[in-house]
Amino acid sequence: MKRNLFIYIFISAFICCKSERNPTTQIKVINALQDVEKVEVTVKCENREAVFYPQFGTDQSFKVLPSGMANIDVKADGKLILHKEFGLGNAGKYTFLLEGVPGLSKKVNQQTFSDKLHTVFSGAESSQPNSFLPRIILIRDVTKVKSGQSKLRFINAFAGAEPLTLTITDKNNEKINFTQAYPAMGTFKPVSAGVYHLQLKFSNEQHAVIDENTNLKQGYFYTAVLTGDIIGNKRAKLLLLENKSENQ
């Protein structure tokens, strides 16, 4: 029995190593930066470049780049506000979410002292309520969804907003709540596929900011991104990013 297990593992290892790798990656950009007319994002990786002009609170299509270490420049109304480096893995699928208030930023990659401490000690999990300085959140758009199901996560990218609760209600009136404060990103919750009523409320208010129906399809997963503009008075908007499960 033990011997068979051994043989199986090593044969599988051999097969895996013979399998083809996918040295490309897919990326897109979602713009939740407040009080900016024009945003330009340039992603350079392995001598290739992709340029995005994301509109505030709107979805985009993915672009393909080689995998590797990518340099990302973000310009808000022509001024460079962020210059970052991210690794883009093989067969990766990523969304760069831009959030914060560029008007508060006086230099490239500006951080408060508290932000710096959190970055040093938390690394990739650093997400502390900041001073609304611009930042990039990298979202990984790969997950598996069970048959007959869908998955949903909620990201509050509305700098300056109070904590919000997204409530989804199915046809049997069963509710699931997702509560997030800016700039935290929630984890996926599996839900049965079907039509849901979406309602978004500030934690301390009765009035719903968003009140609509949506169809969460089976075999797909969704990232609900809340954008809004506390300075420019743009209406709070819930963007539902749809992706196909990797096992579909």
Added chain:
Amino acid sequence: MAKSKGSLAWPAVWALAAGGMVGGGIYTALGVVIAVAGEWAWLSFLISGILAFCTAYSYCELSVQFDESGGAFRFMREINKNGIAGSLSWLLIIGYILTISVYAFAFGHYLSYALGTSTLITRAFALAIVACMVGLNLLGVTKTKNVEIIIVLVNLLALIALAIIGMMHWDSIQLTAGIEPRPWWSASIGAASIFMAYEGFQLLTYEYDEIKNPKKILKPTILYAVFFVIIIYILVALGATMLAGAIGLIDQKQVALSVAARQAIGWPGLLVMTIAAVFATAAAINSTLFSTSNLSKRVADDGELPSFFEHTNSKGIPDRSVILIGICAAVLAMIGKLSTLVEAASLVFIFTFGAVNVIAASRVKKSVKWIPVTGCVLACLIGLTLIARLAIISPVPLAILVFFIVIIIFFRPLLLKKTK
């Protein structure tokens, strides 16, 4: 005095020491350390491994010198530091409770990930495994060394296979896939946050009396085991990251190794890793619960814990300790957050290991003094780094831990006086 008729020969001692470390640590530590140290996660395992190696040397030297089981508590008593021994034993018991809760947490998450169950069921699994192990301990059917050794070997084989498959997929970009590259010095912060992954070797010092010819075999065997585990951890950290990418392991850090195994060979990989994780964590809960309850009884017998803990059932098991430790660990596993549990446990063990190295530094030969001294220095540096990290990102759990330490130091004598 140690009995020279102990039954554990060196292969068993090696397997139990290696299994004690690998048993639960790597399953939960990997995602945590990658989030902190990124592509330098392997260096974090090396740094904390060096501290573990120095401390293992100190533990073995002291165990052989005093020639009896009992670990850090016994060492303190032997050098006539009764007050410190009492405080240290209380702290160690808290550390073990946190460790059991981490193992239970890992058990629940690995099983739940494979079965695709909800968060509530995940926590229920954690509760169930602790309840089950408490039951087994109370019935006195836990000293099954052969079963433990088989579990350790299966566990090690699964990890080695994962590491080999991962390394065969080598592509350095996977080390930073989806994250910003981290500076090399972040490895020290990573080392601080996952030190718990190495604590298991010292459970064997409680079994000193059961080891055959301990004066001869204990030191080389445990040091080889620690060295082997350092290599395994480094290879698994690199191999798993090659398979799932850094962000993949961070996103699902509770089940990082299952994610990597599934990525490697699909559902058979998931199945093998789930079996390995479930048995390894269950065995780790069992042995830690057993050792901790016996430690509690020994400490109570010495008058450093209330006499309530001296009580044993008809099978000679310290039943009240087993039940109380089980309840505390289950509650923490039900409500706790992985990083916080791992780091709080790490802090307790870094403190304990530092104390053991201090004792060893004053009692070993001059030519080898540098080993415990290195252990002391590393324990101080890593401990301070961890305190800084907790103060910045988890101040509340740190405050709770400090509160318990203050209680232990200042109110323990009062409490003991009252119960006497």
